[in-house]
Amino acid sequence: MSVTSPQIIELTEYVPSLLPRSLIPDAVGEVLWRDYGQKVTVDFPSPKTGNCWILTAKGWVGNIPLTSNFHIALRPKVQIGNLLRMLEYAYDLKSFCFLEGLVNCQTLEEFYERLADILARRILNRGRQGFYCAYIPSTEHLPYVRGRIDIRQMVTRPWDTKIQCHYEEHTADVEDNQILSWTLWCIARSLCTERVMPTVRRAYHLLQGLVTLQQCNPRTCIGRQYNRLNEDYRPLHALCYFFLEHIAPSHETGANATLPFLVNMPQLYESFVALWLIANRETVLKEKSLDILCQKRVYLDRALYFDIDLVLYDVETEKVKYVLDTKYKAASKPTTADISQMVAYAEATGCQEAILIYPTSLTEPLNIRVGSIRVRSLTFSLTGDLEQAGYNFLQDLLEVKNQLFIQIAD
Numbered sequence: 001m002s003v004t005s006p007q008i009i010e011l012t013e014y015v016p017s018l019l020p021r022s023l024i025p026d027a028v029g030e031v032l033w034r035d036y037g038q039k040v041t042v043d044f045p046s047p048k049t050g051n052c053w054i055l056t057a058k059g060w061v062g063n064i065p066l067t068s069n070f071h072i073a074l075r076p077k078v079q080i081g082n083l084l085r086m087l088e089y090a091y092d093l094k095s096f097c098f099l100e101g102l103v104n105c106q107t108l109e110e111f112y113e114r115l116a117d118i119l120a121r122r123i124l125n126r127g128r129q130g131f132y133c134a135y136i137p138s139t140e141h142l143p144y145v146r147g148r149i150d151i152r153q154m155v156t157r158p159w160d161t162k163i164q165c166h167y168e169e170h171t172a173d174v175e176d177n178q179i180l181s182w183t184l185w186c187i188a189r190s191l192c193t194e195r196v197m198p199t200v201r202r203a204y205h206l207l208q209g210l211v212t213l214q215q216c217n218p219r220t221c222i223g224r225q226y227n228r229l230n231e232d233y234r235p236l237h238a239l240c241y242f243f244l245e246h247i248a249p250s251h252e253t254g255a256n257a258t259l260p261f262l263v264n265m266p267q268l269y270e271s272f273v274a275l276w277l278i279a280n281r282e283t284v285l286k287e288k289s290l291d292i293l294c295q296k297r298v299y300l301d302r303a304l305y306f307d308i309d310l311v312l313y314d315v316e317t318e319k320v321k322y323v324l325d326t327k328y329k330a331a332s333k334p335t336t337a338d339i340s341q342m343v344a345y346a347e348a349t350g351c352q353e354a355i356l357i358y359p360t361s362l363t364e365p366l367n368i369r370v371g372s373i374r375v376r377s378l379t380f381s382l383t384g385d386l387e388q389a390g391y392n393f394l395q396d397l398l399e400v401k402n403q404l405f406i407q408i409a410d
Contacts, residue, residue: 014330062262090271266328333364
């Protein structure tokens with residue numbers, strides 16, 4: 001049986017693509033519009049579109065397998081190397097020390113496979129050392145005594161020849177390992193080629209005999225407690241969080257369905273900017289007696305509130321000095337709605353500096369006053385050196401003149 005490669009249509013973020021009607025079957029276009037309309041804008045062939053398809057990626061990158069032989073590849077405007085650096089901050093992947101090898105990846109699919117290979121090999125290495133085990137409370141009817149006998153049950157059921165016992169079982173079937181097993185299972189059903197798949201399968205089968213396959217939410221990978229016996233699981237769970245967050249459920253059903261791999265770039269940009277500022281706060285913020293807080297919730301009344309992306313506040317007085325919001329989108333200038341949003345944030349926190357953050361320089365940058373509130377647009381660029389881009393952003397934010405900023409060498 002011959003195996004043919006799937007037809008792949010490539011789209012770049014926010015760039016409309018005009019495609020001949022004959023290129024995409026109507027049924028496939030309908031699946032894309034119905035199941036992935038929030039990721040890709042679909043304009044069907046009509047006189048308005050010149051009888052062509054118009055597809056526009058809406059800030060998501062990755063791969064959408066619409067059918068077994070028809071895929072949509074969503075390409076980032078960001079260089080793959082810089083995309084990795086953003087993920088390192090956003091998912092705490094810096095401890096893997098894999099930057100040098102991965103920056104040579106040419107495509108997002110290759111980058112995804114390399115990460116999958118790293119995770120599988122580290123799980124295999126942990127398996128050779130022995131997977132983490134813990135004592136799990138268990139209750140069972142047994143023909144012998146194990147642990148503590150349930151006396152009350154024996155008194156109420158004297159005819160029962162089996163004994164109800166409460167005991168603790170030392171097992172590897174714990175959530176720490178269930179997260180690894182579920183992630184490998186998801187990866188095996190996604191976009192890996194036969195170059196990486198054998199390693200992923202080998203790691204999965206190693207866990208399969210020890211761990212029950214349990215569906216895990218991405219949030220179970222973060223905020224976990226570690227000890228000296230499972231401290232090396234911390235980076236493994238960080239990488240599992242990345243995969244589970246971005247491998248979306250398939251629109252198809254069945255054992256052979258392929259899972260799409262999609263990264264929400266606006267969400268990634270927001271997380272990256274916040275965590276970069278937190279990691280580099282010592283550079284300038286401490287000199288200004290400022291600190292940073294992410295996702296600050298400000299209540300307007302009992303039922304209404306704002307969740308503000310970032311605030312900079314005075315360490316001594318705890319008064320908010322700046323409110324900041326990231327806007328990962330193609331724009332030449334801020335919209336009225338964005339300005340209104342920032343004015344509302346500033347009013348709610350009692351500060352007078354509101355900042356809109358964009359990944360590219362605007363052709364019409366903003367620096368205006370609305371009453372007593374100053375609203376500005378600034379750039380945290382995703383081209384070139386991200387570290388230097390961050391320092392440039394801080395310099396513009398705090399309006400530091402003639403300040404020597406540390407430049408991180410490649």
